[in-house]
Amino acid sequence: MNAMVNGRLLDIRNLKTYFHVRGGVLKAVDDVSLSIRQGETLGLVGESGCGKSVTASTVMGLIPMPPGFIAAGEVVFEDQDLLKMPESRMRQIRGKKISMIFQEPMTSLNPVFTVGDQVAEVIRLHERLSGKETRERVIESFRLVGIPAAETRINEYPHQMSGGMRQRVMIAMALACHPKLMIADEPTTALDVTIQAQILELMNKLKSETGASILFITHDLGVIAEMAQNVAVMYAGKVMEEADAETLFSGPRHPYTIGLLSSIPIVGFDKRKRRLSTIPGVVPSLFSLPKGCLFHDRCSAARKECGNVEPPVVDLGNGHMVRCHI
Amino acid sequence: MPEATTRHAGYWARMTNPEDRHPFFDQAEKLLKNRTGVAGLIIISMFALVSILAPFISPHDPVENALYDQLKPPVWQEGGAAKNLLGTDDLGRDMLSRLVYGARVSLTLGVVSVGIALVFGSFLGAIAGYNKGWLDNLIMRFMDIVLAFPHILLAIVIVAYLGPGLRNAMIAIGIINIPRFARIVRASVMDEYEKDYVTAARAVGARDGRIIFNAILPNCLAPIIVQASLGFGAAILDAAGLSFLGLGAQPPTPEWGAMIAEGRAMILRAWWVMTFPGITILLAVLGFNLLGDGLRDALDPRLRD
Numbered sequence: 001m002n003a004m005v006n007g008r009l010l011d012i013r014n015l016k017t018y019f020h021v022r023g024g025v026l027k028a029v030d031d032v033s034l035s036i037r038q039g040e041t042l043g044l045v046g047e048s049g050c051g052k053s054v055t056a057s058t059v060m061g062l063i064p065m066p067p068g069f070i071a072a073g074e075v076v077f078e079d080q081d082l083l084k085m086p087e088s089r090m091r092q093i094r095g096k097k098i099s100m101i102f103q104e105p106m107t108s109l110n111p112v113f114t115v116g117d118q119v120a121e122v123i124r125l126h127e128r129l130s131g132k133e134t135r136e137r138v139i140e141s142f143r144l145v146g147i148p149a150a151e152t153r154i155n156e157y158p159h160q161m162s163g164g165m166r167q168r169v170m171i172a173m174a175l176a177c178h179p180k181l182m183i184a185d186e187p188t189t190a191l192d193v194t195i196q197a198q199i200l201e202l203m204n205k206l207k208s209e210t211g212a213s214i215l216f217i218t219h220d221l222g223v224i225a226e227m228a229q230n231v232a233v234m235y236a237g238k239v240m241e242e243a244d245a246e247t248l249f250s251g252p253r254h255p256y257t258i259g260l261l262s263s264i265p266i267v268g269f270d271k272r273k274r275r276l277s278t279i280p281g282v283v284p285s286l287f288s289l290p291k292g293c294l295f296h297d298r299c300s301a302a303r304k305e306c307g308n309v310e311p312p313v314v315d316l317g318n319g320h321m322v323r324c325h326i
Numbered sequence: 327m328p329e330a331t332t333r334h335a336g337y338w339a340r341m342t343n344p345e346d347r348h349p350f351f352d353q354a355e356k357l358l359k360n361r362t363g364v365a366g367l368i369i370i371s372m373f374a375l376v377s378i379l380a381p382f383i384s385p386h387d388p389v390e391n392a393l394y395d396q397l398k399p400p401v402w403q404e405g406g407a408a409k410n411l412l413g414t415d416d417l418g419r420d421m422l423s424r425l426v427y428g429a430r431v432s433l434t435l436g437v438v439s440v441g442i443a444l445v446f447g448s449f450l451g452a453i454a455g456y457n458k459g460w461l462d463n464l465i466m467r468f469m470d471i472v473l474a475f476p477h478i479l480l481a482i483v484i485v486a487y488l489g490p491g492l493r494n495a496m497i498a499i500g501i502i503n504i505p506r507f508a509r510i511v512r513a514s515v516m517d518e519y520e521k522d523y524v525t526a527a528r529a530v531g532a533r534d535g536r537i538i539f540n541a542i543l544p545n546c547l548a549p550i551i552v553q554a555s556l557g558f559g560a561a562i563l564d565a566a567g568l569s570f571l572g573l574g575a576q577p578p579t580p581e582w583g584a585m586i587a588e589g590r591a592m593i594l595r596a597w598w599v600m601t602f603p604g605i606t607i608l609l610a611v612l613g614f615n616l617l618g619d620g621l622r623d624a625l626d627p628r629l630r631d
Contacts (some may be wrong), residue, residue, distance in 0.1 A: 060529055095530030102529075107522040112544045121540075122530045157349065173530065 008076075008211050010036045010181055013072030017058045020066060023173070024294035026286050028054040030237040032073075036181065036230075041207065041214040043228030043245070045221060045260070047283050051237040052085065052217045056183045058083075059215070060100055061090045077181070096126040099174035103186040105166035109158040115169045116140045116142075116154025122176045141172040146202060146211075168202070188223060196283075200226055221264060225249060230319070233257050236284055236294045243320040253322045255299045293325070356624040363620015366555075369613030377429040382422035385411070389578040392418030397596045413598045415588060421598060424580035425606050431581045432610060435496050435565045436558040442500025443561075444554055447507025448543065454508065454514030458539045466512065469505035477502060478567055485573045492581070495574035499564045503557055510553050516547035548625035552618050559614030566607050582607050 017029040061326035188196040241254040281298035296306035412421040484498035566583025568574035575581030589599030
């Protein structure tokens with residue numbers, strides 16, 4: 001249909017999403033550039049409040065304005081800038097071409113409608129199908145996400161289902177119109193570990209079956225290792241390091257990424273009872289960001305210039321980018 | 327999944343298994359366990375039954391004059407006869423028959439005026455709650471103005487403008503009750519607005535109107551139902567007030583408030599003409615208030631276990 005530049009499905013360029021707040025402007029996402037190719041999973045990692053979810057909401061056009069506003073940047077999806085698109089066109093893309101899976105399956109489903117009805121609603125909004133065809137599509141999507149006895153379970157209400165089943169329903173909703181891109185905002189954080197593994201396995205399976213791309217947001221590096229081909233690490237609204245997953249896990253260059261990776265406990269590996277390493281300090285408040293490198297006051301490798309000069313983005317080749325004075 | 331096998335169980339099993347039941351049954355059960363609610367339900371069912379069966383159970387025509395039977399006392403008093411169980415008024419009309427038909431008038435009036443208030447109030451409240459900002463301010467300040475008028479005075483003004491009569495009294499009572507619904511709905515819409523399913527609805531490409539009325543409003547039903555039940559009682563009371571003042575039901579319509587007004591002059595000679603409609607109004611309003619309280623207990627999520 002349309003040849004995408006470099007085969008990139010989604011291209012976020014120099015995005016700045018700010019919020020007007022009492023006493024100033026909060027730079028939630030500051031100069032972020034990311035891109036996702038067709039059929040690829042990009043993992044977006046970072047601590048709470050680093051701007052991961054705001055990035056996702058900006059792509060979906062769900063930033064409440066005011067207080068939010070886009071100070072600069074482009075979000076190019078299939079060669080069109082979503083930020084310049086009128087709301088009516090944007091509505092046709094949401095749920096149809098780009099869909100979203102939320103963190104809390106407990107509260108993301110409407111409690112007064114049956115789960116089948118809610119999946120059907122998405123189909124009704126975007127496609128002209130008869131009632132029977134819609135029902136069949138709903139059952140098909142329930143089967144796809146591995147919900148047993150789909151014909152009877154479509155008549156259940158959210159409260160009758162377990163957390164894992166509800167997240168499957170959410171995924172069925174996201175898949176119902178065969179989207180090109182799925183944004184998963186911490187889809188497994190609220191689930192216990194075994195269910196988490198099932199859901200991740202399911203998402204990987206569905207990705208290879210449908211060819212959809214995934215923007216996978218999480219704070220769990222272990223999950224990223226299983227899911228993503230490319231990884232971007234965010235800190236205080238900026239991308240600190242970006243690389244393909246193998247490079248990032250085997251040879252991280254940014255001190256923040258190194259710190260994150262070494263603070264993951266490894267079961268059975270700690271023969272010498274080494275203390276788990278941590279990153280000292282806390283995430284800076286977005287109201288009073290440090291001068292120079294945002295990370296310098298917590299950085300173990302900080303030098304003089306780090307506190308004064310904002311570091312450039314260094315290209316190490318093969319798409320490995322680091323924002324650091326290395 | 328071991329639970330999957332039980333999904334094919336019969337209808338009865340699904341209804342009796344507390345995990346699988348439709349939430350309506352839980353709430354119905356809760357209401358039936360609540361003594362206040364049940365008392366209200368019984369009283370109101372009685373009134374509803376009486377008004378449906380009015381032509382069959384009333385012993386006389388409610389507007390038929392009987393010049394020889396004027397101001398007959400109730401049957402248990404001296405001079406009373408079994409022909410008129412609760413006596414007659416000054417035109418010889420049978421009190422019991424008038425009260426029975428009066429139930430029809432009052433229930434219709436309640437349905438219509440609460441209906442008006444509910445539809446317009448919910449609509450305005452939902453829009454105000456969803457669009458925080460100038461529209462919310464505009465709507466709610468207007469509601470504040472309506473609320474600032476004494477209740478019955480505003481109704482009188484509206485009826486005076488539209489002209490006296492039962493139909494206009496219903497409209498007036500509907501209008502003065504719009505702000506109550508608007509406020510309650512606005513508050514619950516604002517509550518629901520924060521929930522993730524609203525964001526999820528937006529994320530699948532639903533329009534604002536669809537989100538408000540299809541996704542959010544069904545979640546606000548509980549307070550609306552409670553307010554409707556309480557408002558029913560208030561509407562009957564207001565209508566009786568208007569009719570008492572001669573602005574509501576016009577003679578010879580058997581309306582309880584109008585009956586009280588007619589009997590007022592004879593309170594010393596014939597106490598029953600005024601007392602029975604009074605007791606009836608009291609019972610009806612009490613019934614709706616009890617039901618409203620019971621519903622609140624059954625539907626309030628904070629009291630749910």
